[in-house]
Amino acid sequence: MPVGSKKNNTDYRFVVDYRRLNACTELEAHPLPTTEESLDSIGVQNPKYFTCLDLQSGFHQILLDPNSRPYTAFRCHLGLFQYKRLPMGLKNSPVTFQRVMETVLRGLTWKSCLVYMDDIIIFSNNFADHISHIRGVFQRLRCANLKLRLDKCQFAKAEIRYLGHVVSSQGILPDPDKLKAANKIFVVVDHSALQWLLSMKEPSGKFARWIVFLQAYDFKVKYRPGRVHSNADALSRRVYETEPQISHVGQNSLSPTQTSNCPIDGAFDRNTLVRHQREDAKLIRMINYIEKDILKGDTNECRAILLTASQYFIDDQVLYHVVTGGKTKRTSKTGQGNVIQVVVPRALVNTVLTEMHDSSITGGHYGISRTIEKTRYRYFWEGMYKDIVNWVKSCKECNQRNRPVYPVRAHLQPLPVTGPFQRVGTDILGPLPVCQDTGNKYVLVFIDSFTKYVELVPLPNITARTIATAFIDRIICRHGAPESLHSDRGSNFLSRIVAEVCKLFEIRKTQIHPITHNATVKVNE
Structure with missing residues (x-):
């Protein structure tokens, strides 16, 4: 069911709920001009005369394609109806209307006029050019059969309201009517905004520029009680007799200016x-x-x-x-x-x-x-x-x-050995040329630290299971279980199978300094 929405004057706007239709409508990509871009374009030229035009029911002046009209159907107490012209409430109505207006005024926009939806502003530096610019816009609107609402148009003004701002030759100010509610707000000031800005996870381009700007200063945000902050408070609470004026907007006034982010004594510019x-x-x-x-x-x-x-x-x-x-x-x-x-x-x-x-x-x-x-x-x-x-x-x-400071470490001490096969060293030699008869290509070396007795075991591979089996057959079964097993802590000797064998026979393994047992290395050489 349609509803009537009251405008600022006594008129009503006829609207329909198109939320379900918008949900299945693909959004048409077309950018709308931003307020900053529009005001910046006006401020660069510093004009003296302004004219603002407003279209009469702008959307309804655009014909709707016959194939699209059934989708706009709505029912009321009089029956079922559909729009023949572009209605309000459709997802693509604003971008469609904006594209139409930019097409109609192509060649004039950003030079002598700007268009934002149904609002057109014409600006000039002198009165003669202003009349010429108005005539050019009127010719374009007449060719497109677009009608204006006379009671909302303003012609050849020195000051005009546009996009929520007061635009004049003296500069650009916020519209006082738009600030009435904001002026009544009590602002509680803290420093969380700066802390939030510096801790953003994914800053956008605009915020990234501010972060770069603030990083040129080394500061910390600290709380300071008001009783010791009277110097700054007095300046901020100073009463001005006249409203402060803002100078006209420059071409680069919307971007923070930063000359350098280099060291303070100017290593390079x-x-x-x-x-x-x-x-x-x-x-x-x-x-x-x-x-x-x-x-x-x-x-x-x-x-x-x-x-x-x-x-x-x-x-x-x-x-x-x-x-x-x-x-x-x-x-x-x-x-x-x-x-x-x-x-x-x-x-x-x-x-x-x-x-x-x-x-x-x-x-x-x-x-x-x-x-x-x-x-x-x-x-x-x-x-x-x-x-x-x-x-x-x-x-x-x-x-x-500065003298270098080294950590104090105790000297390595030799581990005493009091009997044969109390401590056994082990290492792997290979790969060597493959034996044609047995297929062995590795040699597992065992050496007794007390008697220097060497046991060489040929192996076809060096998997953990093969090494554990050779250790049990050649050392434990023939000479008994040693108290400690010294190795280079390779992955073969750190496997779970070898660890279980050492745990079963209560054999200690090398912990920190495997290179201290170089007797095995000499045997390999």
Whole structure:
């Protein structure tokens, strides 16, 4: 059943519930202009005259295809009806109407006028051009047989309301009528927004730029009681006699401006960084793939670029690397966050290491761990950790000032042997040429640590079962079970079968230093 929705004036809007139809309708892809783009386009030209036009029931001026009309059918107390023109409530009605308006005004939009659905704004720098621009728009509307609603049109105004803003030659301000409810809201200020921004798991492009901007400052968000914060509170509560005016919007005013994310004493500027990034053979492949969707190189290089491209983005011609879920001192209190790093080309690695370690201002000759933490907080390149370790270890000043501290370790002591076959060493020799008669190609070596008696056992393979069987037949059955079995802790001797044999006969196995029993190695040689 249709319902009547009251407009801002005394008219009613006739609407039908098309939710079930929209659920099975494929969305037609067509972008709507954003408020930021529209206002920015007006602000760049700094116009003096404005005209705003509103179409009379804009959707209903678009004819509906006859094949689509049955889908819009609805019933009421008078019977069953269907729309002949584009109704409100359909999923694709807004994009269809927007495409029609852009087609009608093609060649005029973004130059002398803008269109957002059924609202058209015309702007000019002088009155003569403004009349010409209005005449051009009217000719297009007349050819398309589109009608305007005169009582909602405004002509040649110095100030006009458009898309929730007041637009004039002095600048762009929020519409006061739209701010009435917001002005009544009591704002509770805290710092969770900054903490949330720095801990986002997958930041979008707009948020990523702000994260890069804020990472240029080393700050911590701390609570400060209001009684000791009177200096800032006094400025924020100052009463102004007049409403503050906002200057006209510039071309790049919607994007945060950041000159550099480099060390504070200017090791290299943005232009130097951009030039070296594009001269680096590896980085230029990633840059070309992100900017131009061009993938060149051998198979392994192309695979690496495809797998890691989501971790990179380019902002203001600078290549950045994003570590998702990284944890640094800046984000440790807020949990898992993102670290956005400047990608350093190989030609500037030494410059960054000098600033991060050797410089008296930004370095400080810290140790390996702290230098890595400082560097990865802002920079990234392949082999970064290895380069930092080598740089710090080879620092002449650090080596002269700091004595290396080695952990205190006890010296290895020989294990005394008091009788034959108390401790048996074992190792495997091979593979050797296969014996034609028996098929053996390995030799299992046993040596008694007390008598130096050697037992050689030829084996066709070195599986755990074969070794356990030879150990039982040649050593345990002939000489008794030893107290300990010394091996090189290979996978054959660490198997579950050998472990069960040693557990059954209460035989200890090698724990930490298998190379200390080199008698077996000498036998193999």
